[in-house]
Amino acid sequence: MATVVAFHEVSKVYPGGVQALDKVSFSIDEGEFLCLIGPSGCGKTTLLKTVNRLVEPTSGWVEVYGKDAASWDPVALRRQIGYVIQQIGLFPHLTVGENMTYVLRIMGIPRHVQQRRARELLEIVNLDESYLSRFPRELSGGERQRVGVARALAGDPELILMDEPFGALDQITREQLQEELLRIHRKLRKTVLFVTHDLQEAMKLATTLGVMQKGRMVQLGPPYELLFSPQDSFVEEFLGRGGLFQVLRMVRIRDIPLLELSDKMPRVTIPLSASLEDALRKMLLGGEQRVAVVEDGTGRVAGVLSFEHLCRLLPRYCAPMYA
Amino acid sequence: MAFLLRVLLLAIERKSLVLVSLKEHVAISLFACFLIALCGIPLGILIARFRTIAPWVIGITGILYTIPALALFGFMIPVLGIGIRPTLFALFIYGLLPLVRNTYVGITTVDPAIVESARGMGSTEWQLLWYVQIPLALPVIVAGFRTVTVMTISVATIAAFIGAGGLGVLIFRGITSYYTELVVLGSFLVAALAVGVDSVLGLVERKLLRRVQM
Numbered sequence: 294m295a296t297v298v299a300f301h302e303v304s305k306v307y308p309g310g311v312q313a314l315d316k317v318s319f320s321i322d323e324g325e326f327l328c329l330i331g332p333s334g335c336g337k338t339t340l341l342k343t344v345n346r347l348v349e350p351t352s353g354w355v356e357v358y359g360k361d362a363a364s365w366d367p368v369a370l371r372r373q374i375g376y377v378i379q380q381i382g383l384f385p386h387l388t389v390g391e392n393m394t395y396v397l398r399i400m401g402i403p404r405h406v407q408q409r410r411a412r413e414l415l416e417i418v419n420l421d422e423s424y425l426s427r428f429p430r431e432l433s434g435g436e437r438q439r440v441g442v443a444r445a446l447a448g449d450p451e452l453i454l455m456d457e458p459f460g461a462l463d464q465i466t467r468e469q470l471q472e473e474l475l476r477i478h479r480k481l482r483k484t485v486l487f488v489t490h491d492l493q494e495a496m497k498l499a500t501t502l503g504v505m506q507k508g509r510m511v512q513l514g515p516p517y518e519l520l521f522s523p524q525d526s527f528v529e530e531f532l533g534r535g536g537l538f539q540v541l542r543m544v545r546i547r548d549i550p551l552l553e554l555s556d557k558m559p560r561v562t563i564p565l566s567a568s569l570e571d572a573l574r575k576m577l578l579g580g581e582q583r584v585a586v587v588e589d590g591t592g593r594v595a596g597v598l599s600f601e602h603l604c605r606l607l608p609r610y611c612a613p614m615y616a
Numbered sequence: 617m618a619f620l621l622r623v624l625l626l627a628i629e630r631k632s633l634v635l636v637s638l639k640e641h642v643a644i645s646l647f648a649c650f651l652i653a654l655c656g657i658p659l660g661i662l663i664a665r666f667r668t669i670a671p672w673v674i675g676i677t678g679i680l681y682t683i684p685a686l687a688l689f690g691f692m693i694p695v696l697g698i699g700i701r702p703t704l705f706a707l708f709i710y711g712l713l714p715l716v717r718n719t720y721v722g723i724t725t726v727d728p729a730i731v732e733s734a735r736g737m738g739s740t741e742w743q744l745l746w747y748v749q750i751p752l753a754l755p756v757i758v759a760g761f762r763t764v765t766v767m768t769i770s771v772a773t774i775a776a777f778i779g780a781g782g783l784g785v786l787i788f789r790g791i792t793s794y795y796t797e798l799v800v801l802g803s804f805l806v807a808a809l810a811v812g813v814d815s816v817l818g819l820v821e822r823k824l825l826r827r828v829q830m
């Protein structure tokens with residue numbers, strides 16, 4: 294698999310002496326969805342901006358698309374990287390259509406091509422054509438952020454940088470947009486570097502999760518790996534309860550191997566489409582070690598899930614989710 | 617009341633003088649504003665693009681702005697003589713600062729998030745200016761232009777004192793002949809002109825403001 298971005302001992306000291314990055318090294322492969330998470334001020338935004346050269350590293354270097362970023366013309370480099378920020382930064386004087394195709398406009402691509410692309414983009418982010426001629430002030434927060442995402446996709450870049458894109462949205466809209474983003478990622482197979490504060494969001498979106506602290510990359514790997522084998526107490530506490538429950542919520546019972554119904558039929562049943570969190574809740578509230586899993590609709594017993602089994606195999610259950 | 621009636625009668629009686637003066641006044645102001653816009657806006661854009669020279673340019677235009685009118689004429693008349701040229705020069709000197717400053721401030725205070733996303737998408741510095749910063753700065757630039765027009769219209773009154781005509785002629789003649797009604801008529805017309813132009817530009821400004829608001 295091709296490497297899209299590689300950080301080589303990247304450090305950044307801002308004028309004034311703040312060390313925002315401290316020898317960060319890792320790489321992002323094609324198609325990966327890498328979430329960066331960490332406390333406020335740990336250098337996530339700074340790291341993201343070294344990729345499109347809005348920030349120049351003090352030492353070390355960043356490799357983008359196989360070339361040292363410093364040897365790229367910054368304008369050419371940025372046109373090949375999608376960029377979404379928390380404040381969205383839509384242009385208030387341009388219509389939704391013009392906003393989305395801004396990058397094509399500055400590249401001098403003909404108008405009719407821009408217009409065709411604008412329609413495609415609206416479809417990708419699930420907005421209908423009536424939005425084309427609207428202005429950003431006429432949109433809701435969620436719709437604005439959709440346009441922000443569409444705008445980053447306009448030039449069909451291989452890599453997309455997103456800095457807390459859903460931070461300012463309410464919980465429901467945020468979850469909806471996360472689903473959309475997952476769908477877009479699966480469909481278009483873009484490489485995404487995504488910064489977030491929100492652990493649930495990271496567990497949900499990431500194929501790879503990076504935990505940062507004070508300018509360093511503390512641990513990087515698939516989310517379940519960080520969850521089940523944290524490198525130190527910082528990662529453990531950071532992922533803490535929220536991380537585990539988010540994972541339990543995301544693993545469907547249908548995706549894991551079940552036990553045969555051998556002896557007595559358990560008292561409690563649960564449908565195949567339920568999540569591990571649902572199963573655990575049933576066990577705890579029902580005072581049962583075992584639950585019977587039944588097919589949705591028919592009610593036929595598909596197998597049994599036991600608490601003991603869950604305890605032993607949870608990490609293995611979680612792995613396929615991030616495959 | 618009787619006084620106002622006398623002013624009105626005077627306006628009717630001296631219709632041709634009033635109209636000629638008004639026309640001259642409008643022409644001088646219009647031309648001066650045109651010159652100021654022609655230099656002030658590009659200058660403001662230029663110093664927003666090359667920020668290091670901004671304090672210099674604003675400093676120099678600021679010094680020009682504070683020269684008292686009387687002193688300015690003292691310098692100018694020996695060089696430019698009297699008539700329309702020194703008048704335009706004086707109006708230009710006074711009008712430059714507000715427009716340069718507003719253009720500069722308007723461009724440099726565009727929402728940083730908008731600027732960052734435009735730059736992050738790969739705009740060149742000039743594209744950033746033309747496509748994003750200048751359109752968003754327009755209301756502020758127009759506000760500066762409003763200040764300039766009002767100021768120009770009122771300062772243009774002094775044109776009469778150096779022989780360039782305009783509504784100042786009515787005031788000048790009124791003063792020298794102790795004809796108060798004439799002074800009031802002249803002043804009223806200057807004020808009306810300024811207020812009229814100001815409110816039209818105010819409408820434009822509000823309209824532009826609505827366009828650039830989120």
Ligand SMILES: Nc1ncnc2c1ncn2[C@@H]1O[C@H](COP(=O)(O)OP(=O)(O)OP(=O)(O)O)[C@@H](O)[C@H]1O
Binds near residue numbers: 332335336337339
């Ligand atoms: N332009 C700058 N000049 C000086 N210091 C800066 C600058 N930008 C960021 N910093 C400092 O660098 C450190 C890292 O900032 P950064 O924005 O990368 O953090 P972050 O992880 O994105 O935080 P948050 O989660 O709050 O967005 C902070 O201490 C911040 O104060």
Ligand SMILES: [Mg+2]
Binds near residue numbers: 337338339
């Ligand atoms: Mg940040």
